[in-house]
Amino acid sequence: MKYVDxxxxxxxxxxxxxxxxxxxxxxxxxxxxxxxxxxxxxxxxHAIFKYGIAKMLPAEIELVHGPGCPxxxxxxxxxxxxxxxxxxxxxxxxxxxxxMRVPGSKKSLLQAKAEGxxxxxxxxxxxxxxxxRANPEREVVFFGLGFETTMPATAFxxxxxxxxxxxxxxxxxxxxxxxxxMQALLESPDLNLDGFIGPGHVSMIIGxxxxxxxxxxxxxxxxxxxxxxxxxxxxxxxVVKQLAEGRAEIENQYGRVVxxxxxxxALDAIGRVFExxxxxxxxxxxxIDHSGVRMRKAYAHFDAERKFAVPxxxxxxxxxxxxxxxxxxxxxxxxxxxxxTTCTPEMPLGALMVSSEGACAAYYQYGDxxxxxxxxxxxxx
Amino acid sequence: MxxxxxxxxxxxxxxxxxxxxxxxxxVKREINIACVLAERPIEACIGDWVLVHxxxxxxxINAEEAAKTLKLLIELGEAQQEFMAMRQSGRA
Ligand code: SF4
Numbered sequence: 001m002k003y004v005d006x007x008x009x010x011x012x013x014x015x016x017x018x019x020x021x022x023x024x025x026x027x028x029x030x031x032x033x034x035x036x037x038x039x040x041x042x043x044x045x046h047a048i049f050k051y052g053i054a055k056m057l058p059a060e061i062e063l064v065h066g067p068g069c070p071x072x073x074x075x076x077x078x079x080x081x082x083x084x085x086x087x088x089x090x091x092x093x094x095x096x097x098x099x100m101r102v103p104g105s106k107k108s109l110l111q112a113k114a115e116g117x118x119x120x121x122x123x124x125x126x127x128x129x130x131x132x133r134a135n136p137e138r139e140v141v142f143f144g145l146g147f148e149t150t151m152p153a154t155a156f157x158x159x160x161x162x163x164x165x166x167x168x169x170x171x172x173x174x175x176x177x178x179x180x181x182m183q184a185l186l187e188s189p190d191l192n193l194d195g196f197i198g199p200g201h202v203s204m205i206i207g208x209x210x211x212x213x214x215x216x217x218x219x220x221x222x223x224x225x226x227x228x229x230x231x232x233x234x235x236x237x238x239v240v241k242q243l244a245e246g247r248a249e250i251e252n253q254y255g256r257v258v259x260x261x262x263x264x265x266a267l268d269a270i271g272r273v274f275e276x277x278x279x280x281x282x283x284x285x286x287x288i289d290h291s292g293v294r295m296r297k298a299y300a301h302f303d304a305e306r307k308f309a310v311p312x313x314x315x316x317x318x319x320x321x322x323x324x325x326x327x328x329x330x331x332x333x334x335x336x337x338x339x340x341t342t343c344t345p346e347m348p349l350g351a352l353m354v355s356s357e358g359a360c361a362a363y364y365q366y367g368d369x370x371x372x373x374x375x376x377x378x379x380x381x
Numbered sequence: 382m383x384x385x386x387x388x389x390x391x392x393x394x395x396x397x398x399x400x401x402x403x404x405x406x407x408v409k410r411e412i413n414i415a416c417v418l419a420e421r422p423i424e425a426c427i428g429d430w431v432l433v434h435x436x437x438x439x440x441x442i443n444a445e446e447a448a449k450t451l452k453l454l455i456e457l458g459e460a461q462q463e464f465m466a467m468r469q470s471g472r473a
Contacts (some may be wrong), residue, residue: 253447
């Protein structure tokens with residue numbers, strides 16, 4: 001496929017790996033310790049394991065898997081709210097497939113569906129709106145989650161619902177924002193990072209400038225990266241090159257998709273429909289100021305939070321679950337006491353085991369990542 | 382969640398709702414293209430390569446930038462070959 005295959009060519013991998021290894025050797029010799037580089041986005045985490053990239057890298061590069069998987073950071077209380085709305089008589093509850101198996105305190109959406117709730121997986125919020133058009137006697141709720149990448153889609157869907165005066169449609173808004181999250185991470189005292197692989201698709205919306213503080217205040221390099229194997233290796237090379245040259249800059253490896261200014265039309269739609277919440281509760285990370293959005297008053301009649309009496313209880317994670325430590329990069333998934341025993345993709349205890357973008361699911365699915373080799377796994381694509 | 386896939390706009394299907402038929406790896410689907418109009422008449426979008434995410438075209442793929450990145454990757458490979466040749470030169 002155009003714009004995909006050419007960024008997957010296995011022949012180019014060797015040279016990139018050599019270049020990364022040479023620079024890494026230099027920096028590690030200077031610093032006297034291995035390098036910790038965080039990929040913020042769950043899409044990158046998934047690709048890194050799927051293509052076997054983690055295995056190819058020099059042993060002195062430790063990839064830290066960041067919090068950029070919206071399903072993984074969904075608190076239990078929010079899942080309970082979804083179930084409560086979905087079980088309201090007359091409701092068709094629609095969601096992206098990823099969220100179906102996230103455990104709530106009593107059940108997941110999948111279990112609620114098995115028990116008879118009308119829950120439907122959709123590819124796009126527009127498909128949820130189409131369901132509302134087709135079923136005027138039912139109340140159709142779309143579960144909006146995701147970072148800035150997905151926000152414009154739900155914002156445009158709400159604007160479309162408004163234009164068509166569709167009254168039986170609402171959004172349960174759980175969107176989260178990347179910059180306050182990275183800010184909170186950078187302020188966390190136990191964090192120890194040398195640089196970032198920046199989220200590619202969030203950046204195509206917000207652009208490059210919002211990251212500037214990471215270079216200026218924290219003196220860390222960040223390279224916005226594409227999702228193909230060569231993109232990720234190229235970006236790692238760019239990060240390590242900055243470290244070798246003593247630079248801390250915000251660079252764009254994914255220029256074919258990410259414009260410096262982001263997407264103006266998308267940002268405009270987001271601004272019209274959403275406003276920042278004072279704080280948002282994250283699974284494993286606790287409450288982070290201004291890290292989520294809610295719907296503006298002007299769109300109150302499309303706001304499921306106002307239409308339904310959602311219980312909004314805070315529910316603590318199970319004792320045995322160490323998702324928070326994994327999300328902060330303090331432990332590897334394998335080090336969680338329940339990894340692979342009481343927590344598996346079939347019976348997940350924590351959300352990191354649910355989503356294909358979650359670090360635990362990636363470790364589980366792609367197993368033996370410890371043995372290093374230089375082979376790109378492209379046929380698994 | 383944040384993944385996207387490249388596709389090409391092949392026809393406008395609903396100008397008012399800004400919907401177009403987009404060919405994604407041989408499969409056609411109706412996609413909202415409001416985010417990639419950039420003040421052009423809607424027909425001008427036909428032929429554009431876009432990044433598709435949850436039913437929306439979120440970014441126009443920039444062919445020049447794609448070529449630039451590929452060129453960099455190729456150069457990096459060539460430079461690396463030179464280094465290797467230098468390092469291995471004369472070794473038994
Ligand atoms: S193994 Fe399960 S409980 Fe442990 S951190 Fe991973 S997802 Fe959370």
